[in-house]
Amino acid sequence: MRSITTLSAAVFAMGIGFSAIAQDAPTAETVVATVNGTEITVGQLLVARTTLPEQYQQLPDNVLFEGLLDQLIQQQVLADTNEAPSKRVAVSLINEERALKASEVIQGVADAALTDEALQAAYDARYAEGTLGTEYNANHILVETQEDAAALIEELNAGANFEELAKEKSTGPSGPNGGALGWFGEGMMVPPFEAAVKELKAGEISAAPVQTDFGWHVIKLNETREKTAPTLDEVRVELADEIQGKAIEAHIAELAESADVDRSGVEGIDPAVINNMDLLEQ
Numbered sequence: 282m283r284s285i286t287t288l289s290a291a292v293f294a295m296g297i298g299f300s301a302i303a304q305d306a307p308t309a310e311t312v313v314a315t316v317n318g319t320e321i322t323v324g325q326l327l328v329a330r331t332t333l334p335e336q337y338q339q340l341p342d343n344v345l346f347e348g349l350l351d352q353l354i355q356q357q358v359l360a361d362t363n364e365a366p367s368k369r370v371a372v373s374l375i376n377e378e379r380a381l382k383a384s385e386v387i388q389g390v391a392d393a394a395l396t397d398e399a400l401q402a403a404y405d406a407r408y409a410e411g412t413l414g415t416e417y418n419a420n421h422i423l424v425e426t427q428e429d430a431a432a433l434i435e436e437l438n439a440g441a442n443f444e445e446l447a448k449e450k451s452t453g454p455s456g457p458n459g460g461a462l463g464w465f466g467e468g469m470m471v472p473p474f475e476a477a478v479k480e481l482k483a484g485e486i487s488a489a490p491v492q493t494d495f496g497w498h499v500i501k502l503n504e505t506r507e508k509t510a511p512t513l514d515e516v517r518v519e520l521a522d523e524i525q526g527k528a529i530e531a532h533i534a535e536l537a538e539s540a541d542v543d544r545s546g547v548e549g550i551d552p553a554v555i556n557n558m559d560l561l562e563q
Contacts, residue, residue, distance in 0.1 A: 307323050308323065309322060309327065310322055310323075310324065311323045313326065314350060314354060316358060316361070317357070317358075319361070321353050326346065326350060329349045330345060330349060333349075367561070368561050368562070369561040372561065390525075390532045391528060391529060393528075394524055394525050394528030395521055395524055395525055399524050400513065400517065400520055400521065400524065403524055407516075408510035408511070411509065411510050412509055413510060414467050414507070414508055415466070415467065415507060415508070416464050416465065416506050416507070417464070417466075417478050417502060417504075418463065418464050418465075418502075418503040418504050418506075419462050419465075419478055419501060420443060420447060420455075420459060420500075420501045420503065421453070421455070421460045421462060421474075421498045421499060421500045421501070422446055422447045422450055422453075422456075422499040423452050423453035423498055424451070424452060424496060424497050425497070426497060427497050429450075430491075430497035430498065430499050431489075431490055433446060433450060434486065434487070434499055437499070438486075443459070443460070443486065443501050444460065444461075445459070447459045447460030448460075452496065453495070464506075466508060471493045471494065473492060473493050474491060474493050474498060477498075477500055478500060478502055481500065481502035483502055483504045483505060484501075484503070486499065486500065487500040487501075
């Protein structure tokens, strides 16, 4: 339970000090309060802070400290009156402990996997050749029939302006922009269109209409360029996620392979039981 009102109230009390426990070097085990004999420690405050919404993380230390301490005291006072916790609480505690332990292992595996050497190796493997192929910049005019496309090619060969014809005749969404498609790499266009583009030289217009599932195209290739590899810093986050993800998957697979897992208990159970929350109240 988060005591947002406690923290909010603490904001208005920023000028009011509170008695801190005199301790030169507090540890996670340092006791800051006791409630009916139950200790509240610095470690508990630290963990409680991680659960706060982002807007509260920026509050001054004294406000956070006092607000969180009040929150934990209030929670303990309430918890002490719950002499017979519900099945929901008991099951939730089991799940929470399992999740926290698993999360700690995952974080350890991820941290160990992410080294400078691993990042460099992943970068080299992906961008070893320094280029990522050719990119193309083209315009096109899309019409419904081959005859319409052929007629447009004749007009263009006679000196008509490609962009103006695209604005007037093209049925595609790029028509109002003169048929401009911008830059695109290999695999980004449907195969017949891409094949036709590759046959053109910069400044050329397709000599014949090009058919795709969208209709008939007249294509003008403006220019080409070689797409260069990004720097390591530009893809550091992406590569780090990939390295850590693979390490975690491998670790889980290894553990699962050697674990003694018996799923026979699911036999005869209707999967719809997952919706029966009433079982937690029995």
